[in-house]
Amino acid sequence: MNKSYLFIQPLDTLFFRSGKPFSKGEEAFVDSSMVIPYPSVIWGALFTSLCINSGEERLQKFSIKDEDLQKLQVHHIYLHNPVLGKTLIPAPLDLFVDDKREYFFTEKYINNTLSNVPFSTLLKPSIKDTEREENLFINVEDLFESYTARQNYRTTVYTPDNFSTKNPKVGIALSKTSRTTVNEQFYKVEMVEFAKNWGFLVEYESNYAFDNGILKLGGEGKLASFKKIEQPKIPISSTDIEQAKYVKVYIQSPTFWESGDGIEELNNIDGFELVSASIGKYLSIGGFDVNKKEPKSMKKAVPAGSIYLFKKENNNSNLADIIKTLITDNTANCNGFGKFQVIPFKAN
Incomplete structure (x- = not known):
């Protein structure tokens, strides 16, 4: 097909x-x-x-x-x-808006000094008096262009x-x-x-x-x-991934994980260290089984826009293939769920 x-x-x-x-x-x-x-x-x-x-x-x-x-x-x-x-997708959940609500900024990560947080870095706004917001949208081209430019770069974001x-x-x-x-x-x-x-x-x-x-x-x-x-011009990958020391996994559609938030699964990938994440409130997704004529059991899913930040320890593993395999284990016959993009991250 x-x-x-x-x-x-x-x-x-x-x-x-x-x-x-x-x-x-x-x-x-x-x-x-x-x-x-x-x-x-x-x-x-x-x-x-x-x-x-x-x-x-x-x-x-x-x-x-x-x-x-x-x-x-x-x-x-x-x-x-x-x-x-224009072609829009849910905005990454590590974007911040200023108090004037005029511009949106990408994040910065700082060293983690809290022992009860399972990451080596924590997400903080890159500009004072900013806050993270959900239910925003970004042009798909910007995900691979202005969004990857990192700190203080103003990114056009759309509200519903x-x-x-x-x-x-x-x-x-x-x-x-x-x-x-x-x-x-x-x-x-x-x-x-x-x-x-x-x-x-x-x-x-x-x-x-x-x-x-x-x-x-x-x-x-x-x-x-x-x-x-006809097939539109939509970027689906970046040429800078192989050279990047850090990469982000952007969740493009609701994704099911056995652990609920995916931390357990993604924290054990050979060649990559999961150093931080920005995950939205989980979704409860069910449905109706037409064969059994009864509602399906509710499952937790990570929402679109969620971000996982990885540090590459070597270049021998393909992160996209690994994550695709992990997601497939939990999304059998779940068309459209578990879609993601791997994009480079220009760390400090």
């Missing part, structure tokens, strides 16, 4: 839930929609379209076999605007307000038997509406062709259009 690319453009507001628990009647506010859904959401929408357009009957019988899952492999998911020529707006929605639960409203089960959600020309760029592999069409996406099955596009 060859890699192809789809541009998915929402035609309505969307709602992508996190794994945060919610019970109507006990809580009034459900959650704010995530901007980028979990890869499984995109995979599910495309797989449904694949089954329908290819005449498959298994979908109607709610029986999906392992060989069916291999018909579609989702790789990277980006925020994309083809008119502006730059390409989307939140739309509140109020609802109330309905009885499954009478289809009438249920008392004391009022709730409120915040949907996300993308600005003009913004959508999702999806890198995938499939034996079946996706050309143009409509699919249902997210909570409430809102409509989105999709069309196949």
